[in-house]
Amino acid sequence: MKKSTILRIFIYIFMSIYALISLYPIIWMAFYSLKNNEEIFVTNPFGPPLHPKFSNYYRALTEYNIAVFFKNSAIVSFFSIVLGIFFVLLFTYVVARVRTKTTGVLRTVVVMGMFIPVQAIMTPLVVMVKNMKLSNTHWSLIVPYIALGFPFAVIVLYGFYVNLPTDLEESAYMDGSGFYRTYFQIILPLMKPPVLVLVIYQFMGNWNEFGLALVLITKSSLKTLPLGLASFTGQFSTEWGPVGASLVIASLPVIILYIFFSNKVEDAMAFSGMKN
Amino acid sequence: MNSIIFSKNKFAQILFSTPVIIIYSLIIIIPLIQAFIMSFTNWDGVNTATYAGLANYKMLFTSPNLKVSLINSVIYSAILVTYQLTLGTLFATILVNSTIKFKRIFKDIYFFPVLLSVSVVAQLWLSIYHGDFGLLNQILKMLDPTWSQNWLAEPTKGIIAIVLAESWKGMGYHMLIIYAAMRNVPRFYYEAATIDGASPTQQFFNITFPLIGQTLKVCFIMCVTFGFRAFEQIFIMTSGGPVNYTYTMSIMMYKALFGLQKYGYSNAIAVFIVVICVGIMLMIERAFRNTHVEY
Numbered sequence: 001m002k003k004s005t006i007l008r009i010f011i012y013i014f015m016s017i018y019a020l021i022s023l024y025p026i027i028w029m030a031f032y033s034l035k036n037n038e039e040i041f042v043t044n045p046f047g048p049p050l051h052p053k054f055s056n057y058y059r060a061l062t063e064y065n066i067a068v069f070f071k072n073s074a075i076v077s078f079f080s081i082v083l084g085i086f087f088v089l090l091f092t093y094v095v096a097r098v099r100t101k102t103t104g105v106l107r108t109v110v111v112m113g114m115f116i117p118v119q120a121i122m123t124p125l126v127v128m129v130k131n132m133k134l135s136n137t138h139w140s141l142i143v144p145y146i147a148l149g150f151p152f153a154v155i156v157l158y159g160f161y162v163n164l165p166t167d168l169e170e171s172a173y174m175d176g177s178g179f180y181r182t183y184f185q186i187i188l189p190l191m192k193p194p195v196l197v198l199v200i201y202q203f204m205g206n207w208n209e210f211g212l213a214l215v216l217i218t219k220s221s222l223k224t225l226p227l228g229l230a231s232f233t234g235q236f237s238t239e240w241g242p243v244g245a246s247l248v249i250a251s252l253p254v255i256i257l258y259i260f261f262s263n264k265v266e267d268a269m270a271f272s273g274m275k276n
Numbered sequence: 277m278n279s280i281i282f283s284k285n286k287f288a289q290i291l292f293s294t295p296v297i298i299i300y301s302l303i304i305i306i307p308l309i310q311a312f313i314m315s316f317t318n319w320d321g322v323n324t325a326t327y328a329g330l331a332n333y334k335m336l337f338t339s340p341n342l343k344v345s346l347i348n349s350v351i352y353s354a355i356l357v358t359y360q361l362t363l364g365t366l367f368a369t370i371l372v373n374s375t376i377k378f379k380r381i382f383k384d385i386y387f388f389p390v391l392l393s394v395s396v397v398a399q400l401w402l403s404i405y406h407g408d409f410g411l412l413n414q415i416l417k418m419l420d421p422t423w424s425q426n427w428l429a430e431p432t433k434g435i436i437a438i439v440l441a442e443s444w445k446g447m448g449y450h451m452l453i454i455y456a457a458m459r460n461v462p463r464f465y466y467e468a469a470t471i472d473g474a475s476p477t478q479q480f481f482n483i484t485f486p487l488i489g490q491t492l493k494v495c496f497i498m499c500v501t502f503g504f505r506a507f508e509q510i511f512i513m514t515s516g517g518p519v520n521y522t523y524t525m526s527i528m529m530y531k532a533l534f535g536l537q538k539y540g541y542s543n544a545i546a547v548f549i550v551v552i553c554v555g556i557m558l559m560i561e562r563a564f565r566n567t568h569v570e571y
Contacts, residue, residue: 087299120311
């Protein structure tokens with residue numbers, strides 16, 4: 001056998017073993033979400049469910065409050081992403097088109113936010129949310145998520161704006177189209193590709209965010225999915241099936257999004273590697 | 277280079293940039309300054325704060341939990357770097373350069389755990405590590421019944437078990453970043469090198485490695501600093517326990533804030549976390565300074 005053939009076989013085996021390590025725990029979770037305790041613990045710990053119990057999913061949604069957590073996550077993710085990206089679109093347009101010392105400093109200060117551990121602002125945020133009486137609203141999470149999304153969004157959008165020729169907007173402006181019309185009708189539609197990358201990237205982040213939600217949300221009716229799932233430790237440890245079902249339901253939106261937009265996720269990762 | 281469209285619309289400049297400036301100041305800048313100031317005070321969140329000097333820092337540096345936390349962070353960082361960057365670089369190299377089939381499927385499978393929430397991963401691995409019925413113990417019992425144990429309940433083993441779950445989740449993230457960087461290396465460098473007779477190994481160390489150096493540096497910084505602010509996975513899986521076996525500084529901070537109600541102390545810990553993370557970042561920047569290459 002040729003040396004390269006042996007190497008290929010070795011690579012296939014190695015890649016397959018890690019694929020198993022990467023994927024089997026998730027499949028195992030999906031399996032046990034359809035089993036009862038006896039099947040998980042004793043009769044059939046590893047394989048697919050023999051008598052699928054779809055009632056686990058119904059119980060997750062009702063008894064385990066997953067429907068409520070899901071709704072909260074959807075509200076928080078939606079508003080933080082839409083508002084956050086809209087604000088950054090406007091801000092970065094100014095920073096990219098007006099090159100002065102001030103705009104340069106503004107951009108640097110916002111991008112530097114990327115390196116600040118979220119712990120640094122946690123305690124003051126807890127106090128602020130309490131003082132502003134935001135504790136019992138979704139805004140106590142939406143506004144911080146908006147701000148935390150700024151640094152990465154500025155990096156991505158700045159690159160696109162700078163590479164956008166100014167002739168386009170200037171000729172439209174000369175032709176009598178007002179400033180706002182020029183921006184919203186000519187420039188904004190051109191930003192669709194980076195905006196899609198940002199929406200997907202930030203959805204993955206915000207849908208799954210846990211740390212800030214933990215300290216800022218106290219009311220159980222406002223808990224997002226990651227927060228709700230974390231509280232299952234101990235409390236529901238006796239029945240694994242519905243817990244597994246809850247984990248699967250919580251994971252589905254991001255997984256579905258990835259299936260449709262995996263190349264956009266790759267673009268986002270390319271930006272993550274250029275953080276400075 | 278300044279656009280004429282803005283020079284005639286000063287008001288639009290202000291209008292467009294204000295929302296970000298206000299929100300960013302409110303959520304990031306002001307709290308950052310507050311955290312620093314509050315770290316020198318005594319405050320329970322209700323009564324008036326009093327000046328405390330360096331008392332909070334003194335409390336931190338004399339705390340028996342700090343040493344455990346720092347050791348755990350070093351273990352955390354070391355395993356994250358070894359697991360995520362070694363495997364990530366290896367898989368990215370194979371996915372970019374090798375001619376094997378099913379590349380896309382491998383890449384998607386490796387990235388899959390990244391899509392899960394930290395809570396899902398923590399709950400999943402709690403059930404994998406479960407002392408009686410966990411997947412790991414079920415597998416080990418088939419090999420040798422005496423191997424099964426309660427993985428999260430012991431010193432050192434506990435934190436390693438947690439960071440392995442964390443690495444399992446994050447490997448694909450770093451792999452994809454490195455993969456994206458490798459794909460941006462122009463093909464003709466390799467073609468030229470092949471004509472000159474360079475072996476694949478030589479090509480990797482002389483072309484790929486220098487050109488993706490900046491990306492590797494970013495990943496390296498992310499992995500190392502993550503160990504020193506690790507919180508979520510640990511909090512859900514063990515809350516720092518049993519005793520303080522799986523403490524990190526972030527866990528100390530959380531307990532100071534919600535357990536002890538010592539707001540000044542929790543801010544002092546936060547400031548210390550920032551100092552360590554920034555310090556590590558600058559050190560790594562310095563170490564990588566001479567490796568920056570642009571062909």
